[in-house]
Amino acid sequence: MPETSGLHLAVALDGAGWHPAAWREPDARPGELFSAGYWADLAREAEAGTLDFLTIEDSLGLQTAGRFAGPDDRTDQVRGRLDAVLTAARIAPATTHIGLIPTVIATHTEPFHVSTSIATLDYVSEGRAGWRPRVAASPDEARHFGRREFPRLTPETVADPAVAAQLSDLFDEAADAVEVVRRLWDSWDDDAVIRDVPTGRFIDRDKLHYIDFEGRWFSVRGPSITPRPPQGQPIVASLAHAAVPYRFAARASDVVFVTPSSAEHAAAIVAEVRAEEVSVGRSSADFPDRTQPALQVYADLVVFADERPGAAAARKRRLDDLDGAEFSTDCAVVTGTPGELADLLLAWRQAAGLDGFRLRPGALPHDLSQISRGLVPELRRRGAFRAGYAERSLRERLGLSRPSGRYQIGAA
């Protein structure tokens, strides 16, 4: 079947799934959440559904029930995580096509290490890597490093101008980190390794470049220790709920995950994102020669799916009862049959011009296999999703060309 629609579908993996009681499901593997086999199985299941890519959540602090709270005393929810980049690297050789986008904290960490680790993920996956830069604003995470003090955010203080300015600074710092990471990826020209026996030179040193980044938070000299990765520029994807992170995405990302509550809301968010693209000079009729492709917008949805009508909603209610509260999170939560979900996805896509969706399985592995074995075949029947993998790299799958290095002599 020729691919005509270009719909992109990703899956967001975290612990036993996004519902806090998901680990108690009969098919859950709560004792294996920290093992390689668990993650490799999930990745292979996502790949069986020919999904574009998977993301892996991460944080420098423990999960918590309250959005702004520190570590809590709940013993009935999953706590603890492995490093997402290393998890992605561990599953890369176990898969062949699916893109791998781990979360990486862009503040606190060293941009140099982030750059080499994602470049290396791109090597070990042969061109399937990306990362999701994340800002760490909590005082708990800051104390793990002992170098900065952050105030605790609350729903009230977020509105405080001083706190808002501090948050805005963190996004600026993250944008600087992404800029350094991107420059370091380009700091080796693609043809820098020459292996020229007559002159005894392994590299042409003129094809290696100092990046000389100097910013408010750090300066980085370069060049990278790692040659330019297979994709040239691995994918940068960010999650955004408001204007400041939309702007960050417009400046720094290839893909943005947004959290609409309805088709209309999705359309409004897409318009907001496009406006930020214009304001940062990424996209506008005034910039006809822009070199950066448009930011791709995916809607995030937590998904509960079952073949039998009503079963998914009943399952979610059962999990809610176990957890003692109705599940809600930063994005919309949908339940339904694969057919109902396909209807919803296509309707939202048409109404809002979304490029795709990042589906967060309510429970693992159940809702992931409902996506790969139920939703995907349903979309295929409607001619709305690829029948198989065609492209080699993640960039190609997302319709992005491989850019020349920015320092390459003769680069456009």
Add this chain to the structure above:
Amino acid sequence: MTKQVILGAHFPGVNNHTVWTDPAAGSQIEFSSFAHLARTAEAGMFDFFFLAEGLRLREQRGKIHDLDVVGRPNTMTVLAAVAAVTEQLGLAGTIQATYNEPYEIARQFASLDHLSGGRAAWNVVTSPDAFTGENFRRGGYLERGDRYVRAAEFVQTTRELWESWDSDAIAADPASGQFLRAAPPGGFAHAGEFIGISGHFTVPRSPQVHPVILQAGDSDGGREFAAHSADGIFTRHSTYDAGRAFYADVKSRLARYGRSPDSLKVLPGASFVLGDTPAEAAEHARHIRRQQVSPQTAILMLEQVWNTDLSSFDAEGPLPPFDPDPEAPSIIQGRARMYDDPVAVARKWRAIAEEKNLSIRDLIIEVTGRQTFTGTPASVAEAINRSVQDDACDGFILVPHLIPAGLDEFVAKVVPLLQERGVLRSSYEPGTTLRDRLGLGPARPAASWAAARREHIDA
């Protein structure tokens, strides 16, 4: 009692030892090269795979060094991928304590230990310099005397983090609804001279609890650091006599920290050349040495002693007639200083060149980096075993000169001979961690390491 030989497989480094001009030389960065070497080592029943690290490209006379292999992956990320293509092999990564934070390092090694089923090892290095620091937000220069003090506190802090989850912290019992036995897990607080952090660690206790800690560095401070903080020491003392002296010295330092001699493994780096006859091996070794020392490399290595531009000299001609200027600022950046007394080295080299009538290139071939073991498989196996049994070391970290196939012949020809002698396993014992395999026993608690160190310092 017959000792078992410990074997590590060093992925060839970014120096002239790694021959890239040979037709068999493959990619230094493609994952297939790492997978090949690791799988070969595992087929040869090695204990671990070993990666070095450098965080800034070397420069000489202000220019990026271009004669050797350049470019390598992120250590942790490539090791996590190697975990996927091996099952039993240990995974040792060199990571700077300077340009990283204890919380991150602890998280990464604990994650690697989980993802590999208990195979992680950390080779701790501490060589901060302002040159490398230019790539990092925290810069990174420390007084020489402070380096090992901070490194010890750094390792101590990571141990505290690795222990922060109780071994039975996770119940994961759907029936009772209890995922954790107590919450929140992973609490820690470290307030020391260099590091002050607190909070909750995110990674549950890993299979080894503490990944194996290696230390690289032969100085007195490095030896002492190994004695109070490490499970193994990676040394340059690979020859029999130097090894025996080093071994005795390092092991003698253990008692004052309450440690037994076999709790610290002495592992020299070693290279090897094989041949069907001694003459063939020697000829092969000469050929490799010429590959390792190109005319351009010979001049460059001479400059490392003379500390000045010698590019106008002919590598096939005689040495410079003048001595090095010991006061001149170093022309080399991004690697450790190689010669403590360059004037003395230069005079010695000139004497050798005059006596044997050697060109610059022939001299460099003669005086630098000769292979540790050259001979038939039987003689190499014998030399390795003799060093181990006679306490010149506990094993070797072998450094092949070719990527990716440099270990193939060793595994095919020498490994079976070591196995015949009963000093190398014929299969891995299932369900064991790297720590078990090295005979290190269960991880000693962080508090015990700290107390032993404190007692000695206070005493």
